[in-house]
Amino acid sequence: MTSPLRLGIAGIGTVGAALIRLVQDKASMLEERCGRPVEITGVNARDKNKDRGISLEGMTWFDDPASLAKSDEIDVFVELMGGEDDPALSAVKDALNAGKHVVTANKALLAKHGVELAQLSESKGLLLNFEAAVAGGIPVIKVMRESLTANSVSRVFGIMNGTCNYILTRMEDEGLSFDACLADAQALGFAEADPTFDIEGNDTAHKLAILASLAFGTRIAPDAIYLEGISKITTDDIEAARDLGYRIKLLGVASRTSAGVESRVHPAMVPLGSPIAQIAGVTNAVSIEADTVGSLMMSGPGAGGDATASAVASDICDIAKSKPGHQHGPALGQPAVSLVPHERAEMRAHAGGYFIRLTVLDQPGTMASIATRMAEQEISLESIVQRRAKGESASELAPIILITHETTEAAIKTALKGIESDGRLKGEAQMIRIEKLG
Ligand code: HSE
Numbered sequence: 001m002t003s004p005l006r007l008g009i010a011g012i013g014t015v016g017a018a019l020i021r022l023v024q025d026k027a028s029m030l031e032e033r034c035g036r037p038v039e040i041t042g043v044n045a046r047d048k049n050k051d052r053g054i055s056l057e058g059m060t061w062f063d064d065p066a067s068l069a070k071s072d073e074i075d076v077f078v079e080l081m082g083g084e085d086d087p088a089l090s091a092v093k094d095a096l097n098a099g100k101h102v103v104t105a106n107k108a109l110l111a112k113h114g115v116e117l118a119q120l121s122e123s124k125g126l127l128l129n130f131e132a133a134v135a136g137g138i139p140v141i142k143v144m145r146e147s148l149t150a151n152s153v154s155r156v157f158g159i160m161n162g163t164c165n166y167i168l169t170r171m172e173d174e175g176l177s178f179d180a181c182l183a184d185a186q187a188l189g190f191a192e193a194d195p196t197f198d199i200e201g202n203d204t205a206h207k208l209a210i211l212a213s214l215a216f217g218t219r220i221a222p223d224a225i226y227l228e229g230i231s232k233i234t235t236d237d238i239e240a241a242r243d244l245g246y247r248i249k250l251l252g253v254a255s256r257t258s259a260g261v262e263s264r265v266h267p268a269m270v271p272l273g274s275p276i277a278q279i280a281g282v283t284n285a286v287s288i289e290a291d292t293v294g295s296l297m298m299s300g301p302g303a304g305g306d307a308t309a310s311a312v313a314s315d316i317c318d319i320a321k322s323k324p325g326h327q328h329g330p331a332l333g334q335p336a337v338s339l340v341p342h343e344r345a346e347m348r349a350h351a352g353g354y355f356i357r358l359t360v361l362d363q364p365g366t367m368a369s370i371a372t373r374m375a376e377q378e379i380s381l382e383s384i385v386q387r388r389a390k391g392e393s394a395s396e397l398a399p400i401i402l403i404t405h406e407t408t409e410a411a412i413k414t415a416l417k418g419i420e421s422d423g424r425l426k427g428e429a430q431m432i433r434i435e436k437l438g
Contacts, residue, residue, distance in 0.1 A: 137307030
């Protein structure tokens with residue numbers, strides 16, 4: 001009989017438990033497809049006695065991830081602990097140094113240390129697989145690393161955080177408050193341990209940093225990503241967007257521009273009829289624009305135990321099928337030493353249309369002063385709408401919505417400063433970028 005591939009799994013949370021169940025339930029199917037049995041020989045988690053509703057029979061329990069990573073009982077170290085540094089980082093290094101292949105779902109770890117880990121895995125002739133780190137069950141890493149080898153990518157963008165998309169969808173569909181939707185996302189188990197990572201865009205930025213590296217052959221650079229989350233989006237914005245034919249989504253976008261790579265995570269207006277606008281709830285979608293193939297879009301579950309375990313299992317099967325010297329290539333699509341620095345295009349140079357929502361004093365001259373400030377920056381307006389005010393001081397205040405034609409971020413910021421200094425604005429201006437699609 002062919003020798004089994006022996007797994008050591010560190011971290012038995014939602015994904016770890018789903019993976020153990022999957023490997024047990026589909027043992028014969030995996031054996032057939034991988035050409036050898038896949039067995040879990042070692043496990044590690046924080047609490048040995050926790051009831052996870054799964055059987056750990058036949059698996060050796062390790063009290064710390066490092067000893068599991070180095071154990072002679074395993075061939076592959078599966079890191080499902082999470083966290084950008086230790087203990088995950090040192091356990092992964094220990095595993096590679098001990099000659100074990102590594103599978104990880106840890107986007108934060110890869111965003112921060114991915115290049116170093118890729119280099120280590122290559123120097124040891126081992127595989128470092130991370131399909132589950134980006135967009136959960138969607139096989140986007142495989143597509144970018146393997147299927148698009150003959151392409152130059154110009155833009156990769158998408159909805160990569162299920163929690164944010166779930167919140168925005170429910171706010172729009174049910175008119176619920178942001179806080180109520182976030183509480184439900186946490187109860188359903190797809191928000192991060194600290195949900196600010198979801199709602200402030202950090203989780204999307206980690207995933208985008210990995211995709212940008214694969215797309216452009218650059219070193220992973222999470223700090224080069226412009227970041228703005230969804231916590232300031234209100235139901236007023238969502239309603240106004242819909243009235244004007246748009247929907248608000250938290251997008252991660254990385255594109256090649258003449259000034260370098262523009263990487264950004266922020267709420268964006270997308271046309272109501274566009275495919276990305278149809279992505280609802282916890283579903284993720286990733287779109288890739290490339291020279292040879294054209295445009296691709298993949299959508300599917302971006303979080304959740306089974307969907308993420310499906311991606312982890314595919315990485316494991318790739319290792320089971322690989323032979324020394326016949327593997328699927330470097331972790332980041334090209335040798336880590338050949339990755340070039342991420343040359344950052346500054347956000348102030350970003351070009352696009354903008355949605356602006358202002359609450360202003362309802363007085364003669366207000367609209368003229370706004371138009372003047374826009375004209376000073378040579379910003380052309382596509383539409384300007386005064387909506388009916390709500391609430392107590394409704395008679396003195398007027399909500400105004402502007403949609404601009406393409407301009408630059410620098411111009412729009414200067415115009416908004418001018419409008420603020422004119423003293424007719426109540427509260428802060430809301431500014432949401434319109435994403436140019438197709
Ligand atoms: N918190 C993440 C999300 C989980 O909501 O998409 C998957 O990375």
